[in-house]
Amino acid sequence: MELVVARIGRAHGIKGEVTVEVRTDEPELRLSPGAVLRTEPASAGPLTIEAGRVHSSRLLLRFEGVKDRTAAEALRNTLLIADVDPAELPEEEDEYYDHQLMDLDVVLEDGTEIGRITEISHLPSQDLFIVERPDGTEVMIPFVEEIVAEIDLEEQRCVITPPPGLIDDRAEIASARDAEAAEPAEKTEGEKSGDDA
Missing domain, CATH: 2.40.30.60 (RimM)
Structure with missing residues (x-):
């Protein structure tokens, strides 16, 4: 291979x-x-x-x-x-070669499908899984113990427990914050006009 x-x-x-x-x-x-x-x-x-x-x-x-x-x-x-011999395995028990992780299905603990691993990016601080979602968009999942709960090569899947915001739609979160931030500003303007009157 x-x-x-x-x-x-x-x-x-x-x-x-x-x-x-x-x-x-x-x-x-x-x-x-x-x-x-x-x-x-x-x-x-x-x-x-x-x-x-x-x-x-x-x-x-x-x-x-x-x-x-x-x-x-x-x-x-x-x-x-x-x-590389495809049967060759890394020396450490919890280590994997990139080819073993490519195309694994990425799911949450409850079985919700997130996508599949299409690329592994090796950064100085940590490795990242580049996961293609069913709609064609990509999400980056840090390959760290706190997030990657299980790698099951037999079942060809990777179970993750992502923190809030990692795979959620960030646009919705940002717009909700913007709406909350805008409300007090509108009140302040109303209070000012009341004082002037």
Whole structure:
């Protein structure tokens, strides 16, 4: 099975290093020196990682044969793809690979359908599920213990307990607040005109 493990960003310095947007929970395994990765577009690769280091909380990689800034910049936005055995599981019990979570049905504890996971965004602070609702809109669900109550791979579902406002229609909440805020303002104007009379 093919998995996108990173996207190449800007060139860093003049010796061929690039920043990468990591898309795997196991960068030390997938993006270690010696790893050979296919690319999208295919014409950019395959690429062999020569060295890697963390700089200002960003992962920097250098590939064999990429020796200067011009060659590094030419790789910008290239996706790095690893071959992974579909039966392979992460070492930790409550960890999952992205491909295991993709297309899971997202439901509330009472069974109410929210949508399905179409993308997983790996941010520095936490991971986010991008969930497509039945009407085609998207909602972002933080992949944290307080919100994601259960991942059931056999049933292909993700049970969530979202806090108020996370999946509600925010427009309605905002308009209700606006209406409440407007009422006292109208009263004040009425009181002022009463004083003038």
